[in-house]
Amino acid sequence: MTAPTASRATRPELLLNPRDYASAARTRLDRPVWDYIAGGSGDEVTLREDRAAYDRYRLRPRALVDVSRCDTATTLLGQPVAFPVGIAPMAYHQLVHPDGETATVRAAGTVGALTIASTFSSISLEEIAGAAAGPLWLQLYVMRHREVTASLVRRAEAAGYQALVVTVDTPRMARRERDLRNGFRLPPHIRPANLDEDHDPGLYQGSSGSSTLAAHAARHHDAAFTWDDLAWLRSLTDLPLVLKGVLTAEDARRAAGLGVAGLIVSTHGGRQLDGSVPALEALPEVVAAAGDRCDILVDGGVRRGTDVLKALALGARAVLVGRPVLWGLAVDGEAGATQVLSALREELEEAMALTGRPRLDAIAPDLLHRSAHLSPHLTDDDRELA
Numbered sequence: 001m002t003a004p005t006a007s008r009a010t011r012p013e014l015l016l017n018p019r020d021y022a023s024a025a026r027t028r029l030d031r032p033v034w035d036y037i038a039g040g041s042g043d044e045v046t047l048r049e050d051r052a053a054y055d056r057y058r059l060r061p062r063a064l065v066d067v068s069r070c071d072t073a074t075t076l077l078g079q080p081v082a083f084p085v086g087i088a089p090m091a092y093h094q095l096v097h098p099d100g101e102t103a104t105v106r107a108a109g110t111v112g113a114l115t116i117a118s119t120f121s122s123i124s125l126e127e128i129a130g131a132a133a134g135p136l137w138l139q140l141y142v143m144r145h146r147e148v149t150a151s152l153v154r155r156a157e158a159a160g161y162q163a164l165v166v167t168v169d170t171p172r173m174a175r176r177e178r179d180l181r182n183g184f185r186l187p188p189h190i191r192p193a194n195l196d197e198d199h200d201p202g203l204y205q206g207s208s209g210s211s212t213l214a215a216h217a218a219r220h221h222d223a224a225f226t227w228d229d230l231a232w233l234r235s236l237t238d239l240p241l242v243l244k245g246v247l248t249a250e251d252a253r254r255a256a257g258l259g260v261a262g263l264i265v266s267t268h269g270g271r272q273l274d275g276s277v278p279a280l281e282a283l284p285e286v287v288a289a290a291g292d293r294c295d296i297l298v299d300g301g302v303r304r305g306t307d308v309l310k311a312l313a314l315g316a317r318a319v320l321v322g323r324p325v326l327w328g329l330a331v332d333g334e335a336g337a338t339q340v341l342s343a344l345r346e347e348l349e350e351a352m353a354l355t356g357r358p359r360l361d362a363i364a365p366d367l368l369h370r371s372a373h374l375s376p377h378l379t380d381d382d383r384e385l386a
């Protein structure tokens, strides 16, 4: 895989995996944008632990299995996907590339992956749907003005979205100190395309010590939204509901009891409650509580095909990737995002072959050995890029 811009005159960069794309993206993005994407909340403990959780597991390969054909296809909420890796909802893809979410959703279509578009997409949800060739869900932040949320639901239905993902870990945005130091604000050419054009000019006017995105969330997100209000959302639509940001068996059971179709076990990529249990470690209790009634997905720190295998072995039906897709997009638009997703798919197939698990339904906890030690391979630089 090569990116179009050569790092040396004679030899183009060879970008093989998400971390390679991260290094390349870092040289291309302005520092505040890099920090907004890479960063987490507080001391970034959860950001690091989400990733480290994968490195505590070793794989137990089985030998002499026919792996001449490895089948990565599966279904999510009954819809076929080519492999169990989807794109996590992320705000404002145009921060890293002018084609924004249009490029990302096309990349997903090329490789047959699920896309979850964010409430805060920089391209409208209708345009995203117009460019989609694969399964497409819409992520919802429930807004204080309920009519804004109700209108997003109606528009999602009309545009053909197949599920709604309600993010439940962000009643307010956590303090992200990188953004505060940088005085992060949206560049003037980027807008929350699903909301009114002149929705909130405050997104563009900030100063050091504040993040306009955090201030915007404080003004608009409904921090009083509870389980009782989920019934209101349910009454608006027949689309399946998925909750994103569930980390406990208690919440998983409650959600399943209310007829929620899917759960995304997530720490929001270490960007919300710092010090929370890492997503991969929360996964088994969520699966035990609701895996018989809901499709369970997990995200946060997935960077290799073997990570996908580990999550599946712990009971996930699929994983989502966030930052890696933005790094691919930053480096080479649609082609870069496609290459990041393709690399994960190829690595997953390889890992299935080398562990002797040619079918996803053969992936179970016996694949894993939990070690007290982290794998030694991560350098400090890797950690920054993880």
Ligand SMILES: Cc1cc2nc3c(=O)[nH]c(=O)nc-3n(C[C@H](O)[C@H](O)[C@H](O)COP(=O)(O)O)c2cc1C
Residues within 6 Å of the ligand: 036, 037, 038, 088, 089, 090, 091, 118, 119, 120, 139, 167, 244, 266, 267, 268, 269, 270, 271, 299, 300, 301, 302, 320, 321, 322, 323, 324, 386
């Ligand atoms: C730049 C950025 C923007 C994000 N925006 C949203 C969002 O709008 N809605 C949401 O539910 N999660 C959002 N997330 C969280 C992701 O959906 C996901 O949980 C997380 O990025 C997964 O971790 P990973 O980036 O390590 O793969 C965002 C994450 C990043 C990095």
Ligand SMILES: CC(C)CC(=O)C(=O)O
Residues within 6 Å of the ligand: 091, 120, 170, 173, 213, 217, 268, 271
């Ligand atoms: C605009 C923000 C609320 C998007 C988000 O969820 C994030 O930056 O993590």
